[in-house]
Amino acid sequence: MTGRAADACGPAGGGARCGVPICAALPLVLRLTLGALFIISGLMKLNLVGLSWIHPSLVALEPRDFAFSIRAFKLGLSDPLVQFLTFAIPWTELLCGLALILGLLTRGAAAIIALLMLAFIAGIASLLSRGLDVNCPCFGALKLFCTGPLGACHIVRNLGFAAAAGVLLWLGPGPCGLDRLLERRAT
Amino acid sequence: MHSAFKPTGAIGGAAILAALSCAIGVIDLSLRPLTLNLSAPSVPVEPVPQPTPSPARPAPRPAAPTNTPPVEPTAPADQLTRPSPAGHPRGEGFVTLEQARSLHQSGTASFIDARNPDEYASGSIPGAINMPPDAFLGGKIPDALFAISRDLPIVVYCGGGDCDASILVALKIRELGWKTAVVFEQGITGWKAAGLPVTGGGAP
Numbered sequence: 001m002t003g004r005a006a007d008a009c010g011p012a013g014g015g016a017r018c019g020v021p022i023c024a025a026l027p028l029v030l031r032l033t034l035g036a037l038f039i040i041s042g043l044m045k046l047n048l049v050g051l052s053w054i055h056p057s058l059v060a061l062e063p064r065d066f067a068f069s070i071r072a073f074k075l076g077l078s079d080p081l082v083q084f085l086t087f088a089i090p091w092t093e094l095l096c097g098l099a100l101i102l103g104l105l106t107r108g109a110a111a112i113i114a115l116l117m118l119a120f121i122a123g124i125a126s127l128l129s130r131g132l133d134v135n136c137p138c139f140g141a142l143k144l145f146c147t148g149p150l151g152a153c154h155i156v157r158n159l160g161f162a163a164a165a166g167v168l169l170w171l172g173p174g175p176c177g178l179d180r181l182l183e184r185r186a187t
Numbered sequence: 188m189h190s191a192f193k194p195t196g197a198i199g200g201a202a203i204l205a206a207l208s209c210a211i212g213v214i215d216l217s218l219r220p221l222t223l224n225l226s227a228p229s230v231p232v233e234p235v236p237q238p239t240p241s242p243a244r245p246a247p248r249p250a251a252p253t254n255t256p257p258v259e260p261t262a263p264a265d266q267l268t269r270p271s272p273a274g275h276p277r278g279e280g281f282v283t284l285e286q287a288r289s290l291h292q293s294g295t296a297s298f299i300d301a302r303n304p305d306e307y308a309s310g311s312i313p314g315a316i317n318m319p320p321d322a323f324l325g326g327k328i329p330d331a332l333f334a335i336s337r338d339l340p341i342v343v344y345c346g347g348g349d350c351d352a353s354i355l356v357a358l359k360i361r362e363l364g365w366k367t368a369v370v371f372e373q374g375i376t377g378w379k380a381a382g383l384p385v386t387g388g389g390a391p
Binding site for chain 2: 099
């Protein structure tokens with residue numbers, strides 16, 4: 001069963017799997033929303049381009065600021081590993097965000113985002129259990145849904161992101177995704 | 188017949204994206220190397236006189252709690268003018284409690300509190316200016332920094348052993364030209380534990 005949104009871009013992938021018409025459009029909505037959020041999140045940590053022209057709160061962190069945020073978790077990570085994660089995490093967010101927007105490698109991107117969010121949740125829970133206060137470096141100066149140091153609000157927010165990624169993992173790219181082209185070539 | 192590696196599947200796609208992200212991350216790191224540790228200040232900080240009674244550690248004031256752990260100096264007083272002892276976990280560029288106290292009493296050093304404004308408001312070293320890392324977001328230079336001499340010692344501190352904000356702020360202000368910045372690693376926790384005065388906050 002395919003919905004109207006799916007018909008606009010040809011046959012949907014797994015978007016109709018749940019059997020309800022809205023499911024055909026849901027993957028596209030989730031992909032665009034999550035994709036945009038993770039592109040912003042990655043860019044805010046990499047300080048590659050200024051986005052404050054979009055909104056004054058979109059002020060990027062320097063990579064070193066993010067490195068110190070990772071260190072503040074006090075997980076005993078060595079400096080080379082912190083330096084690697086400082087760039088690997090935001091690039092992962094950026095590429096996964098782009099992949100979701102394009103509908104390319106959608107399930108892989110969704111799986112990585114879900115795992116990343118679960119890792120962040122575990123990290124925040126560990127912080128809370130040790131009574132440490134760490135500012136959220138998540139979106140640079142932008143405080144999305146949550147203000148103050150990392151805490152329960154951020155756990156709930158990340159659970160929401162993980163759940164959305166989980167839905168994409170289940171439903172697939174839906175309409176208007178480049179994955180369909182890959183699948184056609186494969187068959 | 189399905190192939191073993193399917194890019195549009197969860198595992199295949201994740202493997203491609205993870206490999207690509209790590210590769211680009213490594214390239215980016217090589218292009219923009221990160222300095223995470225403080226070196227000795229390039230401009231030597233004024234020598235700090237040793238306290239005259241020369242007790243091994245400051246005597247706690249009567250009001251201080253009796254179960255407060257003693258504050259051990261982390262390096263000799265002349266650490267700033269020569270390399271720190273081997274095995275120092277944080278490298279060079281740090282001052283001990285004794286040095287911080289001497290610099291504060293001499294009135295020749297500026298103190299910067301790198302904690303969040305609410306923590307600063309709850310009690311800070313008298314005369315300390317609040318300058319958390321967020322004050323530098325977007326390449327901004329806090330106005331308060333321009334009131335600080337570039338020639339005199341600048342002591343940056345935060346909460347104590349568990350916080351790195353002081354190192355981050357010291358690195359930032361050194362890059363901006365205030366090269367005499369050093370870090371008081373024991374921070375406000377060590378300062379309070381030694382029974383030294385604290386104010387409720389407020390820039391001088």
